[in-house]
Amino acid sequence: MQQRYRAVKTGHQVLTVKDVSHGFDKAHGEMQILDKVNLTLAEGEIVGLLGRSGSGKSTLLRIISGLITPTSGSVNYKDAPLNGPAEGIAMVFQTFALFPWLTVLQNVEAGLEALGVAAAERRTRALAAIDLIGLDGFENAYPRELSGGMRQRVGFARALVVDPTLLLMDEPFSALDVLTAETLRTDLLDLWNDGKMPIKSILIVTHNIEEAVFMCDRILVLSSNPGRVVAEIKVPFAHPRDRLDPVFRQLVDDVYARMTARPVSEPVRKGMKPGARLPQVSINLIAGLIETLAAAPYQGRADMPEIAHSLHLEVDDLFPIAEALQLLGYAEVREGDIFLTLSGMDFARADTQPRKVMFAEHLLRHVPLAALIKNVLDERVDHRAPRVRFEQELEDTLSDIVARETLDTVIHWGRYAEIFSYNDQTELFSLEDVEF
Numbered sequence: 001m002q003q004r005y006r007a008v009k010t011g012h013q014v015l016t017v018k019d020v021s022h023g024f025d026k027a028h029g030e031m032q033i034l035d036k037v038n039l040t041l042a043e044g045e046i047v048g049l050l051g052r053s054g055s056g057k058s059t060l061l062r063i064i065s066g067l068i069t070p071t072s073g074s075v076n077y078k079d080a081p082l083n084g085p086a087e088g089i090a091m092v093f094q095t096f097a098l099f100p101w102l103t104v105l106q107n108v109e110a111g112l113e114a115l116g117v118a119a120a121e122r123r124t125r126a127l128a129a130i131d132l133i134g135l136d137g138f139e140n141a142y143p144r145e146l147s148g149g150m151r152q153r154v155g156f157a158r159a160l161v162v163d164p165t166l167l168l169m170d171e172p173f174s175a176l177d178v179l180t181a182e183t184l185r186t187d188l189l190d191l192w193n194d195g196k197m198p199i200k201s202i203l204i205v206t207h208n209i210e211e212a213v214f215m216c217d218r219i220l221v222l223s224s225n226p227g228r229v230v231a232e233i234k235v236p237f238a239h240p241r242d243r244l245d246p247v248f249r250q251l252v253d254d255v256y257a258r259m260t261a262r263p264v265s266e267p268v269r270k271g272m273k274p275g276a277r278l279p280q281v282s283i284n285l286i287a288g289l290i291e292t293l294a295a296a297p298y299q300g301r302a303d304m305p306e307i308a309h310s311l312h313l314e315v316d317d318l319f320p321i322a323e324a325l326q327l328l329g330y331a332e333v334r335e336g337d338i339f340l341t342l343s344g345m346d347f348a349r350a351d352t353q354p355r356k357v358m359f360a361e362h363l364l365r366h367v368p369l370a371a372l373i374k375n376v377l378d379e380r381v382d383h384r385a386p387r388v389r390f391e392q393e394l395e396d397t398l399s400d401i402v403a404r405e406t407l408d409t410v411i412h413w414g415r416y417a418e419i420f421s422y423n424d425q426t427e428l429f430s431l432e433d434v435e436f
Contacts, residue, residue, distance in 0.1 A: 013079075014166055014201045015041040015064065020073030022059055023226070024399075031399060032226035033059050036073070039220055039229065041166070046192070046202040048216035050209065050255070052319050054277070054402075056227030057205040061170050064203065065091050078165065087115075090164035094171040096151040098143045104130060105139040108157045115162065129161040130154075132196060134187060149180035156188065160197060167197075169204040173211065174314075189215060193239050207316040209255050209305070213248065214241055221258050225277065231258045249305070256304045257336035259315070260322075274368040275397035278409040279320035279327070283416045287347075287355070289321050290330060293340050294348035300340040307338070328362045360417035369394075369410050374419050377431050387427040 017039045023032040034056040041047050049057045062068040064075055066085040075082040077089065090111075098107050108126040117125070130139055133153045143151055152172060159167060173181035191197050206212050212219045213235055221231040233255060242248060292311065293302055308318045322338055325331035330344035340348070347358055363370045369390070376385050387407065394403035411422045421430050 012043050013040050014043055014077070015039075015203070016076040017060075017064065018074050018076070020060070020063060020070045020075065021226075022056070022063065022068070022070045031397070034063075034070070035226040035228050037222075037227065037229055041201045041203055043200045045217040046204065046215055048212040048219045049203065049205045049222060050207070050212050050219050050259070050315075051222030051227065052207075052224045052259070053316050054224040054227075055222035057222060058170055060222075060227065061091070061168050061203070061205050065089055065168055088163075088165040089168065090159035090162055090166070091168040091170065092152075092155050092159050092172045094175055096143070096148075096155050096175070098151060098154055100143050103140050103142055104135060104146075104154050104157075107143070107154055108161050111158055111162050125161050126157075129157040132160065132191065133157040147180070148176050149184055152176060152184060156184075160199075163198040165198075165200045167199045167202045169202065171205055171207065174207065178312075185211065185215065189239060208314050209259070210243065210252055213252050213255065214243065219255065221255070233258065252305050253303065253336055259319070260304065260333045260336055273397075274372045275394050276369070276406075277398055277402055278367070278369070278406045279323045280405050280409055281320050281324040282412060283359075285321050286324055286328070286330075289325065290340065290344050290348050293331070293338065294345055300345055302338055304333070304336050304338055328359075328366050330362070356416065356418060359413070360419050363413055363417050364419065367410065367413070369406070370414055370417075370419065373410065373414065373429055377420055377429060383431040385429045387422075387429065390429075 017037060020034060020037045021032065022034040037056075037060060039047070049060065051057050059068065063070050064082075066082055066089065077086050099110065102110065105123070105126055108129055109122045112122040112125060127139065130136060133156050135150065135153050135157065138146065138150065143154070146154070152175075155172070173185055176184065192199070192202070204212075204215065216235055219233040219235065220229050221233065222228065223230045233251075235251065237245075237248065237251075292298065292307070294300055298307070304318065304322070308314065311318070313321075322331065322333055325338075325340075325344065326333060330341055330347060332339045332341060343358070343362065347355055350358060364374060365371075373385070373390060376389070377383050391403055391407055394406055398406060414420050415422065422428070423430070
């Protein structure tokens with residue numbers, strides 16, 4: 001007989017995060033990832049962490065799981081300080097994280113084996129979890145034989161088999177196709193609402209605003225660089241939820257507005273520095289969004305949820321493109337809407353070569369790193385400079401990975417604008433008329 005659990009809202013706190021900050025040392029001080037984050041999680045609720053790339057969502061989740069020790073602040077789990085991984089906290093990862101040489105049954109048993117559970121009990125509990133998550137009949141299959149959705153179900157079964165109090169999920173549906181993600185998302189909510197899981201609380205990291213509104217009781221919005229909780233949004237709807245309900249759609253719009261409340265363009269135009277992070281966005285995506293916004297039915301202005309839906313884009317896809325448009329002076333974002341500037345409309349109407357000229361002008365005016373590279377090349381006798389000269393400067397203020405990504409972005413944009421050349425083999429910048 002299926003055991004039933006109660007995920008009722010008792011008000012008792014399962015988790016308390018107080019003033020948690022995290023960072024690492026750089027040449028000119030500490031690089032902050034999280035800054036004084038506070039949150040609570042009570043029994044019977046699903047809470048979502050929502051934010052752009054760079055907001056530290058996954059870092060925060062790993063701190064809560066005990067895998068990372070924060071630079072400062074505290075995490076209390078069930079009224080006790082958290083020091084390392086704790087019994088009763090389980091995590092589901094984005095990338096499945098299965099052992100390819102083990103069967104489904106063996107993968108689900110692995111966590112119990114690590115806890116020292118006897119073989120007979122391991123098997124009984126693992127089979128029950130596999131049956132619960134809908135994989136009965138695939139116990140002896142290997143991960144390579146399973147679809148992405150089935151592999152993620154194994155991940156859920158492995159998390160559930162240890163009877164956790166708190167389930168942490170790090171973008172668990174983002175690697176799946178739309179239909180598979182929807183099925184798995186709905187099945188998980190059904191198990192939760194029917195009281196078929198031992199879990200008391202769920203904390204989910206997501207970049208999908210609609211998913212957060214569909215699943216969560218509360219949504220915490222994190223800012224970027226560093227991550228701070230800038231908004232807490234309560235979701236008042238009972239399950240099951242209707243995505244087409246106008247009230248549901250309005251809340252999705254409201255969340256978009258909260259996440260775009262402080263336009264990226266505002267701090268950029270008030271003194272962006274050469275060491276600032278640049279979004280990893282290609283020229284094709286920049287031009288494509290500009291053309292889409294300039295054409296019917298938008299005519300230069302669009303509701304971000306609407307355009308995200310029509311272009312099949314999620315937050316981590318749409319926001320970096322919108323950020324690039326703002327940074328370059330081609331668009332503004334206000335209250336969840338994106339507006340093309342006059343320069344953006346001119347770009348949309350222009351042919352290929354005039355677009356390049358316009359882009360070069362905007363790039364040198366609005367992106368100090370591009371202007372710095374161009375100035376260094378102009379001033380040097382041989383009009384050349386090594387990549388490391390600029391990468392080291394970026395690494396003073398950015399993580400090594402973000403520094404490389406930022407320099408790759410400015411190389412891509414600079415090549416398109418024809419303001420400099422770059423040779424990937426020699427890792428040298430040069431002016432266009434310099435032979436390598």
